[in-house]
Amino acid sequence: MIAQVRPKDLAQWLRDARAHGEPMVLDVREPHELQTASVTADGFTLRAIPMGTIPPRLAELDPQQPIACLCHHGARSQQVANFLHSHGFEHVVNIAGGIHAWSDELDPSIARY
Template sequence: MNIVHPAQTEQWLADSASESGQPALLLDVREPWEVQTASVKPGDGYTVVQMPMRSVPARYLELNKEQPIACMCHHGARSAQVAHFLMQQGFSRVANVHGGINAWSQEKDPSVPLY
């Protein structure tokens, strides 16, 4: 599993998408109330999908195994578990956003609220 810091996430997604020929995805595994509190907007070359961690085992087949996926949660623990799970299921281009949306707000986009 790759670990990327928020400031590196867009570059990792762009590079991975270029290598794989697949569109990149930022997978937000937080709960719906958390997404309502603070969220990341889609960027150049990647989309954002919300899939709460507890729903991933039932829904991971909705994802493309060849697609680059950067997982994100509040601080990085849940997303690390999801990234590890996806790799066990045969996903080849997976990263965890180190520090989650909390670090994203502090390192990349201060308009994202802290909670």
């Protein structure tokens, strides 16, 4: 079971995750979505890899690195988190509610779409 982390609780997850390395937020949305709304890396590495390209690009990710997956509402990122976990990634969570919730809970300047 993949843990769910609300955006408002992400700072605590980031602090805890540091025990396993530099945490990353993996944004799995499409490029046009990133142009509409994006988060700013603050206390984490930010990486954007669209969901459909994760399997062929899996080697670009470190299975030991803590990864929090992000999408629009949380469904695609949940699928990616499950996929990563099934491929040996141990420190993976899903950002519940996605960037939509991030805008509501952390940064209202992020566009909602």
